[in-house]
Amino acid sequence: MSNTENFSNRWGIILASLGMAIGAGNLWRFPRLAGQYGGAFIILWIVFLFIWSIPLLLAEFSMGKNFRKGVIGSFAHLAGKRYTWMGFFITLCTLGIAFYYSVVTAWSLRYLTFSVDQLFRDTSLLGQLAVQPNYMQDYWAEVSHGSIVTLVLYIGCVMAGVWVLSKGVQKGLERTNKVLIPSLFVLLLVIVFVSLSMDGGVRGLEYMFAIDVNHFSNGKVWIEALSQSAWSTGAGWGLMITISSYSRQKEDVALNTFIGALGNNTASLVAGMAILPAVFALASSEADAITYLQQGNQALTFTVIPELFAHVPGGGILSVLFFAALSMAAFSSLLPMLELMGRNLQDLGLxxxxxxxxVAGFFIFFGFPSAYSLDFFNNQDWVWGLGLILSGMFILFGLAVFGLKRFKETYIDEHSDLQISTRYFQGAVVCNLVLGCVLIYWWMSQGFSSHPWWDDSGQWNMFDTYSNASIITQWGIVILVGVVLNSFLYRKFAIKQ
Structure with a gap:
């Protein structure tokens, strides 16, 4: 893939953007939150799409399209040599996510094969659960802790992604997304149809869109809506910079960004309409349905969903469809993560x-601990998932250094038939800098660890899975390395070879 290769047309880059944004979070995190908070959450989630996500995506698309480099080089051109280390942090933060996210693809494939195998067993999953109530919890523990099969599948997913990307933008990434993304939407729509056909399925849909005004006074709902929008759309990841660096020179920044962002939200809504009716139809009461949803992302997806599907005729087929869709979503998001590292290495002249x-070597080596240990996976998700907010704030800071009005008029408006308000863009950037600080403070104040900073012996608690000390330590190391190497990074990534 040469630096001059581009997507063949607008739909090529839009599908790549959708592949980047539509991932496991759409299928497992959004339905959980929509089920807990209903229409109030959905309204706020849509609001934050326009306040937080779209302005960031507009900036990232413009950076990649105009600077034609990876994240580090593009950020250096935006903010200048002095702040190149921020581009380094954005890159390492997204790679930190990518190293463990590839494991989600392997998990999804394991559950896909598990669901297919269940179709041909003499004893149904429901029968196995009757004999062994903790059957799915035990299977999940086997999959996520030291499983050789998971490790092999994980390596296979990385190598499959590298093989796709080795074919180039048009023959690899673009052609693959033309199959994955439409297939994903078709599978989700089939699940929607089946779920709504269940007795009581419509009840889940009603609950999803019912608006409880009391939720608007709950700060947690606001934060959850903001974080879901930020993480689901890929805003602040630097992935859009990577994808758009292969866009055609006259690509419409604003129109493509809006299509991609709205397409991602549509996928989330369809996923919610697929999962919530099934959960509510199969739960014995609304209280039980909410309890299922509150069990968390991984528990809902890999233990509750298979058990729920086992209780209905044809549930085995539904389980296969769900995990096929999850596998497609995870793999389509993995591809741009692999390419993010590849594009930066290309900027070095390799x-x-x-x-x-x-790319293959780094992903296999650094993702291995997450594939082997769920605790390590959860720690990396905790540290770098929150790190995305800091990455987004760095991009916003870079825009402020460059000049908001100047950036919009020079890079966003050029070749854009869809014109957005300059005041809207400027106001959103300023607002987001404040929102980012609030979100980081709130997240770190939730007390997920009993010893967020210091352990009982007074030692810095950096090895606790969910400690704030672990976040600050890992962020600090990356920032320190970036600052020390700042001049080197600028020289190698920003100055044309």
């Missing part, structure tokens, strides 16, 4: 074959 070898 040949594509060398780049792919480095």
């Amino acid at each position: 040949q594509r074959k060398q780049v792919m070898l480095w």
